[in-house]
Amino acid sequence: RQLRWCTEEVTRLAINRGVIIHDTGWANVETKIIKRLPNAILRRVIIFLLKTIGGSPYPPRSKKLDRVINLIVSEENFTAFSLGGCVVRSLGKHLTFFREEYKSSPSLIVNSEGCILWRGVFECKFSKFLDDGSSKHFLAPLGQKGWEKLVKEKTNVELNWIPHKAALTLPALFDCLGVLEVPHFNYRRTTDLITTSPKFNSARFVPLDQR
Numbered sequence: 704r705q706l707r708w709c710t711e712e713v714t715r716l717a718i719n720r721g722v723i724i725h726d727t728g729w730a731n732v733e734t735k736i737i738k739r740l741p742n743a744i745l746r747r748v749i750i751f752l753l754k755t756i757g758g759s760p761y762p763p764r765s766k767k768l769d770r771v772i773n774l775i776v777s778e779e780n781f782t783a784f785s786l787g788g789c790v791v792r793s794l795g796k797h798l799t800f801f802r803e804e805y806k807s808s809p810s811l812i813v814n815s816e817g818c819i820l821w822r823g824v825f826e827c828k829f830s831k832f833l834d835d836g837s838s839k840h841f842l843a844p845l846g847q848k849g850w851e852k853l854v855k856e857k858t859n860v861e862l863n864w865i866p867h868k869a870a871l872t873l874p875a876l877f878d879c880l881g882v883l884e885v886p887h888f889n890y891r892r893t894t895d896l897i898t899t900s901p902k903f904n905s906a907r908f909v910p911l912d913q914r
Contacts, residue, residue, distance in 0.1 A: 715745040726908045729869040731797040753884030755911045756800045757788025802872045810843040826909050827875050831902040845875040849882040876903040
């Protein structure tokens with residue numbers, strides 16, 4: 704029991720000192736810090752990051768995790784790998800964890816006001832909703848097409864500090880005309896189909912210990 708407590712405490716310290724979790728759903732950690740950790744601690748830190756950003760309640764399979772750890776601690780150069788619902792990229796002096804969106808992932812129909820835990824990581828709140836059947840609204844990742852639409856209508860979006868890879872995975876509200884609202888960019892399309900469209904109030908990234 705004492706050994707387990709010590710392992711958990713060292714893991715917590717490593718996360719607190721070396722990991723930065725961004726409220727837009729991505730994270731980075733200094734590569735030199737990661738490489739200095741004992742394998743048992745490194746394993747726990749990687750699992751924490753994958754669950755925090757990827758949204759899965761379960762860690763990846765041991766064999767896959769072992770291969771990734773060996774890759775990280777080796778002197779081999781790598782650009783990116785996918786694991787546990789994340790894309791992990793080596794960017795300069797950091798490992799950066801982005802949420803991975805699969806093309807087959809279904810959109811979520813929004814047909815009432817309230818709160819939705821989307822993709823296991825974002826708490827999305829909606830209000831002002833009157834479903835008269837005249838238009839369908841759904842929650843989905845912003846994606847490249849949505850991003851291009853935002854940049855076209857709101858040019859300062861390009862100057863936002865959110866990395867492009869992370870921006871594409873942010874929750875957005877769509878209708879049949881395309882992207883309607885993206886809270887992280889304070890964007891709502893000026894031309895709305897109906898006045899009863901839901902209001903996408905907020906999309907809060909939920910820390911792992913609050914899920």
